Amino acid sequence: MHEITLRELGPGEDDVLDAVFAGLSPTSRLMRYLGPVPELTPTVRRALTAVDGRRHLAVAAFAGGGAVGIARLVREGPDRAELAVEVVDRWQHRGIGARLVQAVLARGRETGIVTVVADVSAENVPVLRLQRALAPEARGRSDGAEIHFVTELAAPVLPAAA
Template sequence: MSSTGRIEVTSMLMTLSGPSTRAWSHLDARLPDGGAVVLRPLRPGETEALEAVFDGLSPRSRRQRYLTSMPRLPGYARRVLANVDARDHVAWLALVAGRPAGICRYVRTGRDTAELAFEVVDAEQGRGVGSVLVDAVTTVARASGVEWLEVVVEPDNAASVVLLTRLGIRLHLNDGLLEGRGRLRPLDPPSGVDRGAVRAAAIQHAGAIEDDEVAGGSGHEASKPREARDAELAPT
């Protein structure tokens, strides 16, 4: 992953058809080398994208992401990683030439605290894909009330260390791994992502998830009414 260079974003909110009758949003962005990348929220249960990104990681990249050797992604891990809800577990997907190229996610570990993790397939590392993903996901996290980030990274993962430094997170060595906790702040320097468009996409995504729950008769209520959720994600 590259943490240098500014990514030019078209500032256009577009839609993709999905399992529900609602549309799913995505954002088009331009990388420093002129390449295009599409960013969008991961949909609940979307394991195919998870597997495609995992397959694009080398054994070294898999170890750096999961902190252990992992020749395959177990079924239980796929289910957990795909169990996103647009508030407490949020993941965004990057696509290059229509192919999954990376994922960034946060998982809330407390009322105002979340753990951040991200990965980029080896073929697209060094292009700035990680920067746009982290910028988008931390934008959603801030809008959702997350104030603190927690991270764990391997010491030899230099690209991730640099990117986390841009978030203002200080890392310290603990039992062979670098750990950090810091107040969530915008990525600096910014990637160029239109953060207002990201928040709008997050609101639309939350609404689509809620519609699917209602249409599918999930048997449980959303944690908050959509109006309250939209108000939280809206810019202040």
Template sequence: MRLQDGSRCLLRTLGPGDRDFLLACFAGLSPGSRRLRFCGVKRELNERDLAVLAAIDGHDHLAIGAIRLDARGMPCEPLGVARCIRTAPGADSGELAVEVIDVAQRRGVGTALLRVLAEHARAAGICRLRCEVLAANAGMRALAARLGARPRWRGGAVLEYEHLLGGDESPAVRGGWRAAVARYRTWMHPRPRSFGARRSRVLARRAAQSARRSRAQSKAGPGSVLRPGAMSACPTTRSGVIPG
């Protein structure tokens, strides 16, 4: 297949003997890309990491690799990996992970990898792909959204996406990711409150407190003194502003 920059690449299934391929892909990731891929600092792959990533059996653990081809059509550089690990033996869902080296990002490699992986996963009896993505990982969010994955906010800075392999999603589901991203943007970058808005809230709170005092005094009768805590029964929030 051809990438967006015109270069050609080959997609093929990976196996336990592709440890060097996996190491080369990891070496092509910048520290920032590694943090997004592994959700934390990852300076190197140790033997335990390699044992897990290379335990590819074609049924419970699937992996597809992308390789750049030179002018003669010969493999010359690993570009990325997409993998799916079944959540449990016999389960119809799998955990998804995609990594593309920095120099090949935003060229269609991730989309191609994920589409081929989805075909192999469906053939292996996996109907759902899910993955957890950091909110800062705009590339993976966009990739999941293009394929119709359904987002869910897990709390903190993590989104969980689920992609159903059985068919096309409805328009409402396809548009759900936009609402989820909008909620994240509001959470991560709240709009600054202007001085005028704060002043209006303070004045409204004072007016509400004054009105409650007047009502309480009128009920107590002329000359009465309000007991401490008499205002606590008023329907207010902790800040003193009447809800609504």
């Protein structure tokens, strides 16, 4: 069993993005990008590596010497962000997606994100289960092919003063 480690990504960590993308099957890419994506265009690649720790937050998971997943929050406003997560196929169904989402949401709360939105394929059963498990109070609206979720984050719990 490999130990899973998480860490926040910095700008330009193209190698992490490339490793995760390469580990996604065509079906996983379809579920993640909501359409067929055989390769990342230069524009999309630049956007996904433009992590700055404030407007665009990303946390990656590593195991066995390589990147196995990424969760990101990209701001759509001062306190609202879109969530996306991807885990390479051979590492799916091991709880990595849940750990990534929890980590990026915690980081997002620290930066003032209050509302998180996510568009999920109606066929992406594992992510729909994850959404319900992590945010059962989330509001979802379906257009048939996709479900648009809106989740209000709870304020971070601060330790009591001694």
